[in-house]
Amino acid sequence: xxxxxxxxxxxxxxxxxxxxxxxxxxxxxxxxxxxxxxxxxxxxxxxxxxxxxxxxxxxxxxxxxxxxxxxxxxxxxxxxxxxxxxxxxxxxxxxxxxxxxxxxxxxxxxxxxxxxxxxxxxxxxxxxxxxxxxxxxxxxxxxxxxxxxxxxxxxxxxxxxxxxxxxxxxxxxxxxxxxxxxxxxxxxxxxxxxxxxxxx
Amino acid sequence: xxxxxxxxxxxxxxxxxxxxxxxxxxxxxxxxxxxxxxxxxxxxxxxxxxxxxxxxxxxxxxxxxxxxxxxxxxxxxxxxxxxxxxxxxxxxxxxxxxxxxxxxxxxxxxxxxxxxxxxxxxxxxxxxxxxxxxxxxxxxxxxxxxxxxxxxxxxxxxxxxxxxxxxxxxxxxxxxxxxxxxxxxxxxxxxxxxxxxxxxxxxxxxxxxxxxxxxxxxxxxxxxxxxxxxxxxxxxxxxxxxxxxxxxxxxxxxxxxxxxxxxxxxxxxxxxxxxxxxxxxxxxxxxxxxxxxxxxxxxxxxxxxxxxxxxxxxxxxxxxxxxxxxxxxxxxxxxxxxxxx
Numbered sequence: 001x002x003x004x005x006x007x008x009x010x011x012x013x014x015x016x017x018x019x020x021x022x023x024x025x026x027x028x029x030x031x032x033x034x035x036x037x038x039x040x041x042x043x044x045x046x047x048x049x050x051x052x053x054x055x056x057x058x059x060x061x062x063x064x065x066x067x068x069x070x071x072x073x074x075x076x077x078x079x080x081x082x083x084x085x086x087x088x089x090x091x092x093x094x095x096x097x098x099x100x101x102x103x104x105x106x107x108x109x110x111x112x113x114x115x116x117x118x119x120x121x122x123x124x125x126x127x128x129x130x131x132x133x134x135x136x137x138x139x140x141x142x143x144x145x146x147x148x149x150x151x152x153x154x155x156x157x158x159x160x161x162x163x164x165x166x167x168x169x170x171x172x173x174x175x176x177x178x179x180x181x182x183x184x185x186x187x188x189x190x191x192x193x194x195x196x197x198x199x200x
Numbered sequence: 201x202x203x204x205x206x207x208x209x210x211x212x213x214x215x216x217x218x219x220x221x222x223x224x225x226x227x228x229x230x231x232x233x234x235x236x237x238x239x240x241x242x243x244x245x246x247x248x249x250x251x252x253x254x255x256x257x258x259x260x261x262x263x264x265x266x267x268x269x270x271x272x273x274x275x276x277x278x279x280x281x282x283x284x285x286x287x288x289x290x291x292x293x294x295x296x297x298x299x300x301x302x303x304x305x306x307x308x309x310x311x312x313x314x315x316x317x318x319x320x321x322x323x324x325x326x327x328x329x330x331x332x333x334x335x336x337x338x339x340x341x342x343x344x345x346x347x348x349x350x351x352x353x354x355x356x357x358x359x360x361x362x363x364x365x366x367x368x369x370x371x372x373x374x375x376x377x378x379x380x381x382x383x384x385x386x387x388x389x390x391x392x393x394x395x396x397x398x399x400x401x402x403x404x405x406x407x408x409x410x411x412x413x414x415x416x417x418x419x420x421x422x423x424x425x426x427x428x429x430x431x432x433x434x435x436x437x438x439x440x441x442x443x444x445x446x447x448x449x450x451x452x453x454x455x456x457x458x459x460x461x462x463x464x465x466x467x468x469x470x471x472x473x474x475x476x477x478x479x480x481x482x483x484x485x486x487x488x489x490x491x492x493x494x495x496x497x498x499x500x501x502x503x504x505x506x507x508x509x510x511x512x513x514x515x516x517x518x519x520x521x522x523x524x525x526x527x528x529x530x531x532x533x534x535x536x537x538x539x540x541x
Contacts, residue, residue, distance in 0.1 A: 029332060052309070056315055059322065060321055063322060064321025065351055069347075075331075132310070175507075176508070
């Protein structure tokens, strides 16, 4: 129990710290690195809740794939730091006003009673043969099957749409046609020239 | 408290029991690779240091250890030093859930297959960080190529693993092996043959090995992401690459070739004749087959071009796995013996 608490506090602190650094960090690549750290820290917190499937999926999908592409873009973009910061300062009074308003509304509207019981007990442990993956699958493919299928269709449409928007055939497009390459024979490509003239 | 300390010590001992042989295996894998490549080229290979060159890896290690670690002036030094560490950590941490024999496993967790998948997908960050922190165009190009490649082949690899999950009905590596009990024909390589091939190809691509070693591509971008690395920091990248190769070989033998199970199980005379062989011997020999295959591929095929890699990953491997998932679903539904009965 003691170790669990230790892990919880260490990784919560890491999560909050790295999430703050994502916003504060001036360098975009460094901010992206901190975002990765915060994903990993939240995965550990999920692991503590015995949601191992979600935790590993977070790492596999978000850290392994989404953030890799993100880094790809951020590293390629040569962001002009000065220009970005200049804009920050220009809109500062307005931004402060907006933030103050939002915080004011939140403080006014949300009272401790809305947050439910703040003194949550630590979650109880499941039996050793409990599989979070199986439990999640059972729910997703029975009770929530329509929502699940709908989400899949929406994602598919997004894929088709983004490919359709970006993949325009260029007139001078160079592409390899493997099928026609395989059709090539020696006679098509090779001409042996001797002093007797051209021969096969 | 005392109990906690002893269990902690016990775990550290087990970790050492896995990590030290792993480092040894990495060292001798480099020698094996050089020797096999040499024989493939009709050369002899390293044979000066020790008997038949057997001390060559040691000599290489000592040389790299005493070389100066150079950090380029314009490099981002924190990330530059962190990159090889991240590379090696992810490669080594995945070994925690690999079962070597019945119950010879450091952490027998439920979702060990997902864990391995998650960690291997983290490995790309070592390369990305190295490429970016070096502040060199060759390194950045290498990192970009490798990121694109790993992301594409991860999908095919994930689908191949979905096939194994469906067949074994479990994400626990030990359960997956135990499901394949019953000899050579009961292993998953046969009902999942296309997945097996796809897994192996994407495994080779994921470890950035020839013919998918675009991230290094000596001819075009010098050495890719590790151009600026020297001495020990380079050696750690090297260690990570070989540890990953061994890991992919171990996974391929666990998922498709029955892990530590004997191939002669259930065969009348051979089965009892080979019953005395401990499981770990079978496991290591299966891994050795895949490791040999790695080197064989390197000796045989020229490097792929970037667009060819993308073509193979997206338009060949992914469709193959999707089609086979449907077929496998049918096989499971029809309870085809002996795998799905």
